[in-house]
Amino acid sequence: MSAVLLSLAAIFAELSLLAFGGGNTILPEMQRQVVEIHHWMSAQDFSAMFALSQAAPGPNLMIVTLIGWRVAGWPGVLVATLAKFGPSSIVTGLSLHGWRRFKDAPWRRMVQTGLAPMTVGLVSASAWLITRASDPVWSLGIITAVCALVTFRTRVHPLWVLAGGALIGLSGIGQF
16 A cells, blocks of 8 residues: 555544544644645645535535545545544444443433533634635635624525625625
């Protein structure tokens, strides 16, 4: 196996075991590995790949497969995808038995309560990272903040907010 494929396997197997609270919690470390350490792509390319992976139907972390493709073609797709989803699936399957067994244990509720703020922090870090890479000028950052605020504070469907952001981007308003 080539050095690149071994690197992909090592990175995504490790990230697989660190993804508490969902796959998006590992985006900052994934971006750091892919962009800053291995220089396989720019931060803007990573951000664009993330946007594409979120727009496409399928798993939430389709970006892993796209990174594998970008870095090493079909072998990269296979290695990155299996490395990301294999280890966590095995650990989840093994842990589920114990989790069910101790469903009424008082420590279980404490563990769940403790993991919630950690997950929120990791997801927030991911959002910040993607925003920084996607918004190279301050005006785009403002558009992103307004879109996030509208999504969180109103009942407007996120697809309408996304369409509005796309129209603003096409109009060139955010490029000043």
